[in-house]
Amino acid sequence: xxxxxxxxxxxxxxxxxxxxxxxxxxxxxxxxxxxxxxxxxxxxxxxxxxxxxxxxxxxxxxxxxxxxxxxxxxxxxxxxxxxxxxxxxxxxxxxxxxxxxxxxxxxxxxxxxxxxxxxxxxxxxxxxxxxxxxxxxxxxxxxxxxxxxxxxxxxxxxxxxxxxxxxxxxxxxxxxxxxxxxxxxxxxxxxxxxxxxxxxxxxxxxxxxxxxxxxxxxxxxxxxxxxxxxxxxxxxxxxxxxxxxxxxxxxxxxxx
Numbered sequence: 001x002x003x004x005x006x007x008x009x010x011x012x013x014x015x016x017x018x019x020x021x022x023x024x025x026x027x028x029x030x031x032x033x034x035x036x037x038x039x040x041x042x043x044x045x046x047x048x049x050x051x052x053x054x055x056x057x058x059x060x061x062x063x064x065x066x067x068x069x070x071x072x073x074x075x076x077x078x079x080x081x082x083x084x085x086x087x088x089x090x091x092x093x094x095x096x097x098x099x100x101x102x103x104x105x106x107x108x109x110x111x112x113x114x115x116x117x118x119x120x121x122x123x124x125x126x127x128x129x130x131x132x133x134x135x136x137x138x139x140x141x142x143x144x145x146x147x148x149x150x151x152x153x154x155x156x157x158x159x160x161x162x163x164x165x166x167x168x169x170x171x172x173x174x175x176x177x178x179x180x181x182x183x184x185x186x187x188x189x190x191x192x193x194x195x196x197x198x199x200x201x202x203x204x205x206x207x208x209x210x211x212x213x214x215x216x217x218x219x220x221x222x223x224x225x226x227x228x229x230x231x232x233x234x235x236x237x238x239x240x241x242x243x244x245x246x247x248x249x250x251x252x253x254x255x256x
Contacts, residue, residue: 001026001027001028001088001089001151002027002028002030002085002086002087002088003023003026003027003028003029003030003087003088003089003090003091004029004030004031004032004075004078004079004083004087004089004090004091004116004121005019005020005023005029005030005031005032005033005090005091005092006031006032006033006034006071006074006075006078006090006091006092006112007019007033007034007071007092007093007094007095007108007109007112008034008037008038008039008041008070008071008092008095008107008108008109008111008112009037009038009039009095009096009109010033010034010035010036010037010038011031011033011034011035011056011061011064011066012060012061013033013037013096014133014136015093015094015095015096015126015128015133015136016031016033016064016093016094017060017061018094018136018137018139018140019091019093019094019126019140019143021140022140022141022143022144022147023091023144023147026147026151027088030065030078030083030087031061031063031064031065032053032064032065032066032067032074032075032077032078032082033064033065033066033067033071033074034066034067034068034069034070034071034073034074034108035066035067035068035069036068038069038070038071038108039095039096039107039108039109040106040107040108041070041071041072041108041111042072042105042106042107042108042111043072043111043114043115044070044072044073044111045069045070045072045073045076046069046070046073051067051068051069051073051077052067052068053065053066053067053077053082054066065082070108070111071092071108071109071111071112071115072108072111072112072114072115074112075090075112075115075116075119076115079115079116079119079121086121087116087121088121088122088155089116089121089122089123089124089155090112090113090115090116090117090121090122090123090124091113091123091124091125091126091143091147092109092110092112092113092123092124092125092126093109093125093126093127093143093164094126094127094128094136094139094140094143094166095107095109095125095126095127095128096128096131096132096133097127097128097129097130097131098127098128098129098130098165098223099125099127099163099165100163100165100182100183100218100219100220100223100229100231101182101183101184101185101211101213101218101219101220102182102184102185103185103208104163104182104231104233107125107127109125109126109127110125110163110233112125113125113161113162113163114161114233114235117159117160117161117235118235120159121159122150122155122156122159122160122161123159123160123161123162124146124147124150124161124162124163124164125161125162125163125164126139126143126164126166127163127164127165127166128165128166128167128168129165129166129167129168129223130167130168132168134168135168135169135170135172138169138170138171138172138173139166139168139172141172141173142166142172142173142175142228143164143166144173145173146164146177146228146230150162160232161232161233161234161235162230162231162232162233163219163229163230163231163232163233164228164229164230164231165219165222165223165228165229165231166228167223167226167227167228169226172228175226175227175228176225176227176228177227177228177230178222178227178228178229178230179230179231179232180217180218180219180221180222180229180230180231181217181218181219181231182218182219182231182233183211183213183214183215183218183219183220183221184211184213185208185209185210185211186209186210186211187209188205188206188207188208188209189206189207189208189209190206191203191204191205191206192204192206219231
C-alpha cells in the first residue's frame with residue numbers, strides 16, 4: 001500500500017509526526033506538508049506564484065517533503081507530478097483542535113484530505129477535539145485503529161472522505177466510535193479591533209461561535225460524550241431540494 005500524509009499545522013507539528021508513526025507497517029509512506037501553519041486556508045490553491053518543495057531536516061522529520069504553500073497545494077502537487085506513483089489512500093492530520101460542523105468548510109486539514117478525494121483517492125482527515133496535543137499518542141493509536149478497520153476488508157471500490165475527531169483522552173483508542181453528521185455553530189464572535197504600532201486599525205478574526213446544532217447524532221454531541229466522531233463527507237454543495245423552485249422562479253419573465 002502507498003500512503004500520502006499531509007496536514008495544515010505545518011511539517012514540524014507534533015500531530016503529523018504522530019500520525020506517521022501510527023502508520024508504520026502499513027506500506028510506503030510519503031509525507032508532504034506545508035512549510036508554515038496553514039490553518040483556516042480551506043481548499044485554497046496557490047496560483048499567483050510558483051511553489052517550492054524541499055527535503056525537511058531533522059531526525060523527527062526525516063524523509064518529509066515540504067511545500068511553501070497550502071495543504072491543498074501539498075496534495076495537489078504530490079498527485080500531479082511530485083510522486084512517481086499514485087497513493088492508494090490519503091491521510092491528513094492529526095490536527096491541533098477540532099474540525100466539526102461548519103469548521104470543515106474552513107479547515108485546511110479536511111481540505112488536504114478532500115484534495116485526494118477530488119482526485120478519486122480515498123481519504124481520511126484526523127483531528128484532536130481540544131488544542132494543546134494532550135494525549136497525542138492515544139489519538140494516534142485511535143487513528144491507527146480506525147485505519148485498520150477501514151482496511152480490514154480492503155478499500156471500497158468507490159473513493160470516500162471521512163472526517164474524524166478524536167477526544168484528548170488517554171483511552172481514546174478504546175472509546176466508542178460514532179458515525180455522525182455535521183453539527184452547526186452560531187456565527188463567529190465579532191472581530192477584535194486593535195491598532196498597529198503606526199496607529200493604523202487592524203482586525204483579528206474573532207473566535208468561532210458556540211455549537212448551535214449539537215444534538216444526538218452530530219459530531220459535536222459525540223465529542224461532548226468523549227467519543228470518536230467519524231463523519232462521511234461529500235463535495236456536492238448543490239441544494240437539490242430547492243432546484244425545482246428556483247427553476248420555476250427564474251423561468252418567469254423578468255419585470256419590465
